[in-house]
Ligand SMILES: [Zn+2]
């Protein structure tokens with residue numbers, strides 16, 4: 001017993017001595033890290049101060065010249081040219097108009113920074129002097145404007161600006177930087193197209209991936225972030241219910257697909273409420289339902305379009321299996337003359353997971369220069385973002401943060417009046433360029449330097 005106590009005491013002594021030693025060693029190590037962060041911050045701020053006016057011009061130019069998903073030719077060429085001039089090895093037309101820039105700068109971690117380039121078919125109504133005049137044709141032949149209503153012009157400007165900054169500051173870091181300008185995010189396809197076109201054969205495997213997205217509900221100069229699940233699996237499902245059309249006055253001699261569809265819509269709402277665990281987020285929305293042409297005609301078919309959202313793979317399977325089962329059995333119950341057509345689009349957008357450790361590191365880096373009150377943890381949401389596809393493909397930690405964009409006065413006025421601000425994808429969404437870009441560049445530059453190696 002005494003011997004055991006002696007051994008335990010000796011062990012404790014070693015541990016305590018070790019802790020004291022560790023403490024002595026850790027203090028200088030911590031302050032060295034703080035010194036590095038201060039030095040990085042000062043270098044980033046000085047670069048941003050000089051470059052900001054030029055980058056605001058770049059932003060206005062991109063805003064005025066938006067290109068739709070899969071048509072990002074000029075935006076991609078601009079990104080490629082800027083990267084090449086800054087010393088990157090550039091590959092173009094990867095998965096459509098995707099651009100990859102690689103800057104090797106000695107031994108160290110590989111960091112991937114991604115920005116997306118595509119605009120939306122929205123007629124701009126901001127009234128800005130640099131509003132987009134671009135137009136496109138809808139499938140029915142009518143005209144609609146093209147607008148950077150999701151702020152991807154901010155993303156491209158931030159991406160090329162950060163790339164230039166880190167090339168200029170290459171004496172301050174070691175490792176490999178991968179800059180990725182992605183097409184077709186709004187279709188949920190661009191990341192997949194780039195991966196299928198050999199993205200990961202062309203670059204070293206990233207140790208980390210970061211990106212930002214503009215936020216329409218946060219003032220410029222603020223940053224928001226979600227730790228953990230931050231965007232949902234997004235599936236699209238098309239359903240056609242087949243009936244047997246006829247005269248509206250003779251329902252008994254028809255099989256009415258409108259009534260079948262009406263039942264199905266309400267049945268589908270029982271999936272989330274009755275089949276999914278209440279603490280697992282899930283959405284089943286029937287966004288489109290079309291059938292018939294006239295009051296007194298029972299149509300032959302009704303078409304439905306659904307968006308289906310989840311975080312986990314298990315819930316995703318449960319939702320899709322349940323939709324199939326309920327649709328088939330409802331059609332059977334209503335004596336449909338043939339089984340329904342159910343198409344689950346295979347180009348789904350996988351959920352995005354913000355690595356909690358990387359999110360915490362990002363938040364600490366941002367708080368160090370913005371102050372704690374301007375860096376806000378945001379609630380998770382069920383939007384879609386195909387940035388998640390990269391880390392899902394290879395398993396490295398990733399982090400996308402939200403960049404505040406709203407002009408301070410407009411934000412305050414909206415808050416006081418309880419009025420909602422124009423959301424992303426709205427024709428009136430207008431970021432405040434200078435403070436938005438300044439904060440984005442300072443945040444991305446500092447976070448990048450904190451993830452790359454030291455010389
Ligand atoms: Zn969008």
Ligand SMILES: [Zn+2]
Nearest residue numbers: 150152185213
């Ligand atoms: Zn977007």
